[in-house]
Amino acid sequence: MPFPHLNEPAGTLEIIKPQMTHAATLPCKLEVVSTERGSPCSVCSAPESHLCAKVQEKIEEVDCLSSPAMLESTIQTVPSRRSIYHPKEWSEFIPVICQGWAASSITLADGRRQILSFVLPGDMVSTAGFLEPMSGHTVEAVTEVTYRKFKRSDLKALLFAHPDLLETLSRTLVEERLEADQLALDLGRRPANERIARLILKLAKRLALRGMMNDRTMEFPLRQRHIADATGLTSVHVSKMIGEFQRAELIEVSDRSLTIINETELCRIADWR
Amino acid sequence: MPFPHLNEPAGTLEIIKPQMTHAATLPCKLEVVSTERGSPCSVCSAPESHLCAKVQEKIEEVDCLSSPAMLESTIQTVPSRRSIYHPKEWSEFIPVICQGWAASSITLADGRRQILSFVLPGDMVSTAGFLEPMSGHTVEAVTEVTYRKFKRSDLKALLFAHPDLLETLSRTLVEERLEADQLALDLGRRPANERIARLILKLAKRLALRGMMNDRTMEFPLRQRHIADATGLTSVHVSKMIGEFQRAELIEVSDRSLTIINETELCRIADWR
């Protein structure tokens, strides 16, 4: 039992039921991290092309027009290592990450675990779980995570009422599918150093999109076991590889942040593009 | 250049432009393999829940009503090892497999290759390629393959005109996404024998759905290099594993067909369910 306090009763969590009004007044009880990209949710810094943003737009639109109570949402904050979306749990909610990092994974009975993707601010937790709850997948907070829960039934209603949203959903699904295919390629056909280098570069790229890169430096809250579970390796081996990368002055890791020092060489190792 | 005659001019291929009328008279110039499941395409034996079947229904419906020339399709047959859907090719067509097996894969510049899925009769070649052509993926015939090409633009029009189809597409995408996730788990976290056993069981299950299992026996056209590329192993190692499976009397392979002898044990090895 590695995590004895999973799924603690909601009583210990901070819950708000925002009354839907307008972007500027969205009741996020949190500091604004970044609004520069014009993202409709004042909390998160997702690119506006995201499904998240589109849904948000639509919510506002619908809200302004007619059905003010249509989409309730709840904001929660959970500490790191807590599960957000648990397998057995029959979940009627769809979480969207506002702040922090999470990891979506499958765990087998014997403890083997594969992280399928990291979920960053603005990402919907498992687009694939939109229509039906996804059994077998777990989403776990890597850092402290603030997220927003929408009722699945509400979202579905919204979705089917607006075919263009359904199209956006399809596009997102396709995108994620292509990502999943790349992951399979990485796991099936690439050696350890390549996998790790690619993971780092992919994260850097995604963070850059969100304005979360500081030149070559990013917040890097992943533990080595996260990297291991994402790359299909053991954490011991990850440690050795990261050590090598640092000794070769490709990257520098310290104090939960990672700097890419020699991008060219890192890309070469990663067989990037 | 392993396949010097890829993308042969269409002149050498058998092309039909069926005038859309009714299921019974669908102009498939091919023997009927199986119609018992009521599948609308008289050629293939896909379960009727498939997107393929739904689209087909809709085509007929639409056709009966108004726009007879709306969806043209072309039937082609290619020999084994020929590519159906080539990466660089700007493909405006969506193929649907009528007969035979194909493999959808990604190939890297240095020749490493990962097969993402096998495409069986009734499967649309890459649902994910519905909206936009998928660059980077190749679909290659394993056996001789007969397929039907729809114009992407036509299909898209049909899709957006019928939101229920869009929903079916979404569901198919989700399903395939879950498959892709399982593949990542297999490749990242399971040993060779487990991967191979799972591949065999998965294929058996899919074939059974199509009525293509003969008790415990199935046609098995895969070469060991297909299995290797699908499981992230080398064909040498696959050979050894399959050899072990046979010596342990779990399966029997001969003459392009495979029989599951000890299903219980095979499931145990595969960590099935």
Add this chain to the structure above:
DNA sequence: CGGATAGTTGAGTTATCTCAAATGCAGTGG
């Protein structure tokens, strides 16, 4: 302070790979 969680490092093991050789089969061209 004690107890969990992380990270590092070394030694030895093993699953899988690479290379190579031998065989069989299918297709091709002469």
Add this chain to the structure above:
DNA sequence: CCACTGCATTTGAGATAACTCAACTATCCG
């Protein structure tokens, strides 16, 4: 019909990437 070439499969020997185990240290948290 036969030689020939290319592909698939099997098998063995040896190499190696990644794993397991274990010990040690550092860090964080109550």
